[in-house]
Amino acid sequence: MILALYLAIAATVAAGVYLALSRDLFRCVVGLAVLGGGVNLLLFAAGRLGPLAPPVMAAGEPALAAGAANPLPQALVLTAIVIGFALLAFSLVLAARLVKAAVFEDSDRLRATEPPPKDAVKPEVLD
Amino acid sequence: MTAGHAHHDGGVPTWPWAALLPLAAFLALVWGLARHDLPWHLTLPWVPSLGVELAFRVDGLSALMLLLVTGIGALVFVYADGYLEHEPRRGRLFLLLALFMLAMVGAVSADHLLVLFLFWELTSLLSFLLVGFNHEDARARAGARQALFITLGGGLALLAGFLLLAQMAGSWSLREVIAQGPALAQDPRLPAALVLVMIGAFTKSAQFPFHFWLPNAMAAPTPVSAYLHSATLVKLGIYLLARLDPAFNDLPLWEIGLIGTGALTAVWAAALALRERDLKRILARTTVAALGTLTLLVGLPNPGAGLAVVAFLFAHALYKAPLFMVAGNIDHATGTRVIDHLMGLRRAMPWTAAVAILAGLSMAGLPLSFGFVAKDVVSVAKADADLINLVSYSLVAVNAVAVAVAGVAAIRVFWGTAEHPLGRIREVSWKMLLPPLVITLVGLEAEFLPDLNAPLLIAAAQAVSPGAVFEVSASYQFGSLLTATEITLALGLVLFLAWDRLHRAWRRLLWLDRHGPAAGFEHLLHAIPRLAAWLTRHLQHGRLAGYARLTLVALLALGAAAWLLDAPGWPAALATPAQGAAWLVASLLILAGAGAAVLLRDRLALLMASGLVGYGSAVLFLFAGAPDLAFTQFAVETVLVVVAAAVLPHFRRQSPELSEPRLRNGLIALAAGLGSLALLLSLEARPLDPALSDWFARTSLPEAHGRNVVNVIIVDFRALDTLGEIAVVAFSLLAALPLLAGLRNRGAGT
Numbered sequence: 001m002i003l004a005l006y007l008a009i010a011a012t013v014a015a016g017v018y019l020a021l022s023r024d025l026f027r028c029v030v031g032l033a034v035l036g037g038g039v040n041l042l043l044f045a046a047g048r049l050g051p052l053a054p055p056v057m058a059a060g061e062p063a064l065a066a067g068a069a070n071p072l073p074q075a076l077v078l079t080a081i082v083i084g085f086a087l088l089a090f091s092l093v094l095a096a097r098l099v100k101a102a103v104f105e106d107s108d109r110l111r112a113t114e115p116p117p118k119d120a121v122k123p124e125v126l127d
Numbered sequence: 128m129t130a131g132h133a134h135h136d137g138g139v140p141t142w143p144w145a146a147l148l149p150l151a152a153f154l155a156l157v158w159g160l161a162r163h164d165l166p167w168h169l170t171l172p173w174v175p176s177l178g179v180e181l182a183f184r185v186d187g188l189s190a191l192m193l194l195l196v197t198g199i200g201a202l203v204f205v206y207a208d209g210y211l212e213h214e215p216r217r218g219r220l221f222l223l224l225a226l227f228m229l230a231m232v233g234a235v236s237a238d239h240l241l242v243l244f245l246f247w248e249l250t251s252l253l254s255f256l257l258v259g260f261n262h263e264d265a266r267a268r269a270g271a272r273q274a275l276f277i278t279l280g281g282g283l284a285l286l287a288g289f290l291l292l293a294q295m296a297g298s299w300s301l302r303e304v305i306a307q308g309p310a311l312a313q314d315p316r317l318p319a320a321l322v323l324v325m326i327g328a329f330t331k332s333a334q335f336p337f338h339f340w341l342p343n344a345m346a347a348p349t350p351v352s353a354y355l356h357s358a359t360l361v362k363l364g365i366y367l368l369a370r371l372d373p374a375f376n377d378l379p380l381w382e383i384g385l386i387g388t389g390a391l392t393a394v395w396a397a398a399l400a401l402r403e404r405d406l407k408r409i410l411a412r413t414t415v416a417a418l419g420t421l422t423l424l425v426g427l428p429n430p431g432a433g434l435a436v437v438a439f440l441f442a443h444a445l446y447k448a449p450l451f452m453v454a455g456n457i458d459h460a461t462g463t464r465v466i467d468h469l470m471g472l473r474r475a476m477p478w479t480a481a482v483a484i485l486a487g488l489s490m491a492g493l494p495l496s497f498g499f500v501a502k503d504v505v506s507v508a509k510a511d512a513d514l515i516n517l518v519s520y521s522l523v524a525v526n527a528v529a530v531a532v533a534g535v536a537a538i539r540v541f542w543g544t545a546e547h548p549l550g551r552i553r554e555v556s557w558k559m560l561l562p563p564l565v566i567t568l569v570g571l572e573a574e575f576l577p578d579l580n581a582p583l584l585i586a587a588a589q590a591v592s593p594g595a596v597f598e599v600s601a602s603y604q605f606g607s608l609l610t611a612t613e614i615t616l617a618l619g620l621v622l623f624l625a626w627d628r629l630h631r632a633w634r635r636l637l638w639l640d641r642h643g644p645a646a647g648f649e650h651l652l653h654a655i656p657r658l659a660a661w662l663t664r665h666l667q668h669g670r671l672a673g674y675a676r677l678t679l680v681a682l683l684a685l686g687a688a689a690w691l692l693d694a695p696g697w698p699a700a701l702a703t704p705a706q707g708a709a710w711l712v713a714s715l716l717i718l719a720g721a722g723a724a725v726l727l728r729d730r731l732a733l734l735m736a737s738g739l740v741g742y743g744s745a746v747l748f749l750f751a752g753a754p755d756l757a758f759t760q761f762a763v764e765t766v767l768v769v770v771a772a773a774v775l776p777h778f779r780r781q782s783p784e785l786s787e788p789r790l791r792n793g794l795i796a797l798a799a800g801l802g803s804l805a806l807l808l809s810l811e812a813r814p815l816d817p818a819l820s821d822w823f824a825r826t827s828l829p830e831a832h833g834r835n836v837v838n839v840i841i842v843d844f845r846a847l848d849t850l851g852e853i854a855v856v857a858f859s860l861l862a863a864l865p866l867l868a869g870l871r872n873r874g875a876g877t
Contacts, residue, residue: 014800069752
């Protein structure tokens, strides 16, 4: 069972990388989101899966019960999910704005800030 | 310095007293030599924690070099004062010359290897500043840069060699290394150390293939050429080789390296001297030839070679420095150094002509001059060593060229009738005549009163060949030696008479300029910016996907390297979770989402596939004891639908078919996936360190009064991080707002 989960995590990372390497801006951004999700799962699994009780103390008990899940990776992943969401939302808007300005979605052709060089040796800025 | 005449205002202060510094050093040295026996020691603590101390030791060889450095230095100061009469920046020249003299003094008397290296590199740096003194002249700048690159680069090789030698000998002391020299022969590191030291010495003393910087350094003012490039700086490499010779004399590597390089340098430089028309460059080529001869002599296994080395070194300094000054005088008086334009100067410049004749005699090795003694000794050393005949013959040719060059410098430019009279030429001032005259007279004195400097030369020779007994004699030895001298002189005369014809023939071989070591060096210099540009083009190409590929490949390579260095191993068995079915469902959801995201080209479908991965994760969180995560993930995935609905209309419905390296991207993705799988499995094999988790579980109630540990961590223990996180979300919203406004405004173009 847990091997299936590990395979799913690995597949998510691979799919995210594959999409992120695309020249299509939209696929690239979605790829980043998928890759982020895969890394979140990896981080979560690194804290060991097994105990099923949430890391919440019952009323009247001074400390966490022995069967509770590891709280540390949960705290980290929670932060990562929120930050990843902000990144994805902003990237989507930025990509849409870029596509609107440039009329195409090919990231190789978005070269307003890094124009192709003319001279074989000298960098562009020194001319 | 014709340009200097423009400032004929007489307002430039003269610096005759500047010569007092080297003169005082010279006199103190002579006084010390008369009063105290060699060797002298001086050790001052410097960096005791690193074992570096300012250790100096002066023996015969050092004393000879010191006398040359300070004695010729004093006269060069006087000469420079006359030569740079109208140069407003000559204070700078005197400062640099004085610093150079101090660096030389330190280099030839240092006993600590690192201190020697330090002074060695200082001489290179000061040589750079002195050669580039006329920095408005592009040739001076190029020559200075070339000299700097080659000698500093060689200096680095020297440092590496010194470090190896010190490691092997277990001591930083030069004397200690030499004493242990024969014992080091078995060490496998010795060949590397010797090659590195030889490279250092060869670059400094302009040996093939590093010889070309010396002629190009002739763009320096003539006092600098006379001081650095004939008498002192270029002898430093020879000094070091001679100093180390007692330790490594028997090694074939040392012997072959020195004799081979020296002979090649001497022949090559002598041949190239015939290609030059500039008097200074002709002299520089013969200096390289003399340095080659000296290297060869150091390499000779015969103990008599020690005397030959020091005698020739001494003699060469005493005739080459005055000849450079003669060239400077001619340049100063006529404005040119090209020998085609110079004829019949003896009437206008009788004193310079007299100096040139005396120094030229010494260079040609004629009797009545110290040069003859030196050459005599050189012949003896060669005969004793039973050297390969070819090397002997080639040295005869080299000496013949020296004779011819002496003829050009001393006779050709002063006698004969000028084809193009240069107008009114005046003899230079006494400041430019006295120094070369004094140095030349010292050379002659060495011939007539050998007792005066014989003890010095013998003491120096004993440092090179310890235990040998020497005798300096100038007596004629009939037989083969005299014959060799006669052949040399006759051949030199022929070369002198045929100079112009030979020159024209040589000059036509243009491939030498295109493919020689000098051209190779220039190619190398130009290749560096080209290589940098090529690298920039391929790393900084402006394509996003390429950057991402490069970054990922580098990361994966780092991970693979870490794995190879410390393989973590595999788990014996995988734990079986209690909620197996729920996890399996979550895994299948995630897998389906990932697969669909790769395969689907419709944008809305792609977005939904990525949402599937998110919902799958949320299901997993829900059944793995992380309800907070599950709720957050659900919320995020839902809000994303809203965002996507806002931006999707701005993209085309389907992603266009762009040409992409799918196989390469797929391989990188596969490697990333396999890497994360390996990481997960290997984590299973390692014990979990629960220290932090336990600490949070223990303290969250008593210290933070919270029962939900995850929430307590986020809002209490790591409250500042959470504040930052909130700020990030807020900033991304702020940044997105104007972009959204731009998207709404459809008519505005950009």
